Amino acid sequence: MIRIICKWMIKVVETISSVSITLLASFTFYEVCMRELFRKPTIWTNEISSYLLVWVGVLGMVYAYDKGTHVSVDFIFRHLNARMQRFFNIITTLFVLTFALCLCIYGYKYWWIAFSNGWRHFGMLDIPMSFTRIALPIAGLFLVFQVSIALYDYIKLVEK
Numbered sequence: 001m002i003r004i005i006c007k008w009m010i011k012v013v014e015t016i017s018s019v020s021i022t023l024l025a026s027f028t029f030y031e032v033c034m035r036e037l038f039r040k041p042t043i044w045t046n047e048i049s050s051y052l053l054v055w056v057g058v059l060g061m062v063y064a065y066d067k068g069t070h071v072s073v074d075f076i077f078r079h080l081n082a083r084m085q086r087f088f089n090i091i092t093t094l095f096v097l098t099f100a101l102c103l104c105i106y107g108y109k110y111w112w113i114a115f116s117n118g119w120r121h122f123g124m125l126d127i128p129m130s131f132t133r134i135a136l137p138i139a140g141l142f143l144v145f146q147v148s149i150a151l152y153d154y155i156k157l158v159e160k
Helices: 002-037 045-067 082-117 135-159
Strands: none
Touching: 002 045, 002 135, 045 135, 082 135
């Protein structure tokens, strides 16, 4: 059941990220056309693109962890025996879990400061900062969920 929820969560992250990247490219193309062809730059495209980029970046972290595509240096790791590889997998997963928990805790505090004080982004659209800052604790929660499953799997391997 938990793995089904995790797969569903990754599918949602993948869909949101794909739509956001498509919107980013479309807004950028629109801005270039307006600026270069019609000499009438828009006010809103740069701002919206920046906010979408925040969400794509943090959700991309969750997606990349699921697919195992984060950058890793495994030159020495590949030459270790299977038992040592499992040990180092557990250690690195614990580090990632610690990072994800910090992302949740401090991301929430970061969001709460902006939300409770009514902070807004500087710009023409006057968007609340809480809309972009909430991305950190949400991505952190997704990552904690994923990493906890991975840690469970690594520990189960060691027990065998």
